[in-house]
Amino acid sequence: MDALVSLVSIRNLVKTYQRGPEKIEVLHGIDLDIPRGDFVCLMGPSGSGKTTLLNLIGGLDSPTSGQIDFDGKRIDQMSSSKLTQWRANHIGFIFQSYNLLPMLSALKNVELPLLLTKLTAAQRRHNAEIALQLVGLKDRIKHKPSELSGGQQQRVAIARAIVSDPQLLVCDEPTGDLDRKSADEILSLLTQLNQEHGKSIIMVTHDPKAAEYAKRIVRLDKGTLVAASA
Amino acid sequence: MFAWLNQIVQVSWMNLKNIPQRAGASLVIVVGIAGVVGVLTAILSMGAGFRATLGNAGFEDRAIVMRNGATSELSSGLSREQADVISGAPGIRRDANGKPIMAAELLVIADLPKASTGTLANAAVRGVQPGSFLLRPEVKITQGRMFNFGTREVIVGKQAAMQFSGLKLGSRIAFRDSDWSVVGIFEAGGSANESELWADAEVVQSTYRRNGFQSVSVALENKSALKTFKDALTADPRLQVKVSTMKQYFAAQSEVMSKLINVLGYSVGLIMAVGAIFGALNTMYAAISTRGREIATLRAIGFGAMPVLVSVLLEAELLALIGGAIGALLAYLLFNGYTAATLGSNFSQIAFDFRVTAALMGQGMVLALAIGLIGGFFPAWRATRLPVATALRAE
Numbered sequence: 001m002d003a004l005v006s007l008v009s010i011r012n013l014v015k016t017y018q019r020g021p022e023k024i025e026v027l028h029g030i031d032l033d034i035p036r037g038d039f040v041c042l043m044g045p046s047g048s049g050k051t052t053l054l055n056l057i058g059g060l061d062s063p064t065s066g067q068i069d070f071d072g073k074r075i076d077q078m079s080s081s082k083l084t085q086w087r088a089n090h091i092g093f094i095f096q097s098y099n100l101l102p103m104l105s106a107l108k109n110v111e112l113p114l115l116l117t118k119l120t121a122a123q124r125r126h127n128a129e130i131a132l133q134l135v136g137l138k139d140r141i142k143h144k145p146s147e148l149s150g151g152q153q154q155r156v157a158i159a160r161a162i163v164s165d166p167q168l169l170v171c172d173e174p175t176g177d178l179d180r181k182s183a184d185e186i187l188s189l190l191t192q193l194n195q196e197h198g199k200s201i202i203m204v205t206h207d208p209k210a211a212e213y214a215k216r217i218v219r220l221d222k223g224t225l226v227a228a229s230a
Numbered sequence: 231m232f233a234w235l236n237q238i239v240q241v242s243w244m245n246l247k248n249i250p251q252r253a254g255a256s257l258v259i260v261v262g263i264a265g266v267v268g269v270l271t272a273i274l275s276m277g278a279g280f281r282a283t284l285g286n287a288g289f290e291d292r293a294i295v296m297r298n299g300a301t302s303e304l305s306s307g308l309s310r311e312q313a314d315v316i317s318g319a320p321g322i323r324r325d326a327n328g329k330p331i332m333a334a335e336l337l338v339i340a341d342l343p344k345a346s347t348g349t350l351a352n353a354a355v356r357g358v359q360p361g362s363f364l365l366r367p368e369v370k371i372t373q374g375r376m377f378n379f380g381t382r383e384v385i386v387g388k389q390a391a392m393q394f395s396g397l398k399l400g401s402r403i404a405f406r407d408s409d410w411s412v413v414g415i416f417e418a419g420g421s422a423n424e425s426e427l428w429a430d431a432e433v434v435q436s437t438y439r440r441n442g443f444q445s446v447s448v449a450l451e452n453k454s455a456l457k458t459f460k461d462a463l464t465a466d467p468r469l470q471v472k473v474s475t476m477k478q479y480f481a482a483q484s485e486v487m488s489k490l491i492n493v494l495g496y497s498v499g500l501i502m503a504v505g506a507i508f509g510a511l512n513t514m515y516a517a518i519s520t521r522g523r524e525i526a527t528l529r530a531i532g533f534g535a536m537p538v539l540v541s542v543l544l545e546a547e548l549l550a551l552i553g554g555a556i557g558a559l560l561a562y563l564l565f566n567g568y569t570a571a572t573l574g575s576n577f578s579q580i581a582f583d584f585r586v587t588a589a590l591m592g593q594g595m596v597l598a599l600a601i602g603l604i605g606g607f608f609p610a611w612r613a614t615r616l617p618v619a620t621a622l623r624a625e
């Protein structure tokens with residue numbers, strides 16, 4: 001029963017950007033369901049609107065029209081401050097360029113989302129250490145991002161994304177900057193989070209090998225979903 | 231509300247801890263603001279010192295009588311008879327023997343070499359009477375002794391002794407073709423009298439071949455006795471005089487100069503402040519645009535735009551506070567008590583000390599905070615107005 005209820009349900013989603021006097025419709029009425037526990041890969045040519053769609057699902061932006069239900073709750077009409085709070089509670093972001101704060105150690109970076117909770121400093125540290133252990137970086141917690149390899153930085157970013165236990169991980173080309181070996185490690189980690197920890201994942205990638213880790217692939221072309229394959 | 235406060239505290243704390251890692255950019259702000267506050271405080275301390283020096287001598291229970299239309303003692307003149315009439319007026323305080331406390335005084339100019347340049351400058355010589363000392367109990371001989379009435383002896387104000395050469399204790403000086411000896415040095419509570427030389431009025435009169443005086447100063451019974459005293463003098467047909475309290479007189483004397491100093495101080499300060507604001511804006515813009523991605527990341531994670539804005543402002547204000555404190559402190563250390571001399575309205579040298587007062591330093595700190603607020607607000611505002619999705623895309 002639970003499996004039938006989608007975590008994310010998107011109906012007739014349209015996004016238009018204003019560029020000067022011009023209005024550009026980037027997404028033309030998308031319908032998409034992401035069940036709980038899904039690991040879905042979003043592929044498509046550059047400029048097809050993948051990041052735009054991901055940002056809408058992750059609540060970083062609001063659609064021009066259409067509906068997004070997340071866990072039975074509409075997020076498409078939330079005010080930006082409501083959406084900010086909502087993101088903190090429901091979404092973990094993983095970016096292509098990691099987006100770690102360069103001044104902070106790995107541990108402090110992972111603790112960041114917990115600053116928004118009521119946890120004590122000791123609890124924050126404890127939880128952050130567990131997350132770092134999970135991504136295999138227990139021995140690097142004092143290191144600054146500049147002292148870590150790309151693969152390690154992305155693992156810190158994954159620890160940060162999961163530390164507050166969100167339902168959905170939103171990953172925009174998480175292996176785009178990594179070599180094959182590091183990429184495979186990151187993808188295995190994501191698979192593990194999906195299978196063992198029940199995280200739902202939506203991931204954009206250009207890499208067909210990366211897509212093989214996902215349960216299914218959704219293709220976007222010029223703002224329209226073209227075909228889904230299992 | 232709690233959540234916001236908590237976010238502000240957390241993000242600010244994080245920012246502040248990272249200031250040392252952005253030392254270069256932070257230093258530019260601190261130094262710029264320190265410069266503005268330092269210069270402004272120093273210039274205004276000149277005005278404060280000048281006012282204090284002239285204002286010190288002005289007590290509200292002392293009055294000075296000059297000829298009607300005179301703008302300063304030098305352009306005034308009163309005859310011996312007029313001085314006698316004035317001494318009989320009501321409202322003057324009396325000493326233990328029932329004698330009115332008053333003094334008819336001369337003010338003349340002597341050309342003496344300046345200690346700093348050796349060139350001749352105008353020194354004010356005041357011919358005084360015993361009443362002059364009763365009127366001004368703040369006058370104290372600090373070295374040597376009081377001059378003897380009837381002799382060519384002078385006592386020299388502390389500031390005059392420093393401003394002019396040859397006014398040491400025991401020196402002999404020549405002016406108006408006569409020889410004078412310096413027998414004492416006096417202080418006068420920091421007032422303009424300290425820039426004068428004092429000698430017996432009778433001796434000065436004979437030396438300068440004068441009969442009359444420049445002014446008559448009196449001690450009033452109390453502040454409200456001024457009206458009685460003034461009304462009596464202005465009603466008397468034998469006199470054409472104006473009466474003011476010493477306070478009024480010196481305030482009028484110092485007005486032009488202290489206005490000039492203030493105008494100078496505030497305009498220089500304003501120009502520098504505008505420069506510093508642009509400097510701070512520039513650095514804060516740079517500091518924030520390099521952190522644009524960090525700010526966007528924080529907001530993606532769930533930090534509010536407002537807490538991020540406030541914490542950036544707090545950082546700017548902290549730097550401004552440090553800069554302001556350094557500037558005010560430097561002004562204090564370098565300029566407080568620094569002595570300058572200017573031409574007083576009697577065309578004689580008046581020395582005064584720069585006064586870096588607490589009020590001036592406070593004013594400097596307020597300016598620093600204002601610069602920090604303006605310099606930090608616009609960059610922070612712009613950074614937080616940018617949609618998160620857009621900010622994350624920007625490389």
Ligand SMILES: Nc1ncnc2c1ncn2[C@@H]1O[C@H](COP(=O)(O)OP(=O)(O)O)[C@@H](O)[C@H]1O
Nearest residue numbers: 017019026045046047048049050051052053620
């Ligand atoms: N803020 C924006 N303003 C205007 N156009 C935008 C903006 N963001 C993205 N676009 C345009 O929308 C289209 C889709 O972009 P994007 O979602 O980033 O595609 P993808 O991630 O698939 O490469 C592109 O043509 C891009 O130029």
Ligand SMILES: [Mg+2]
Nearest residue numbers: 050051052172
């Ligand atoms: Mg993209």
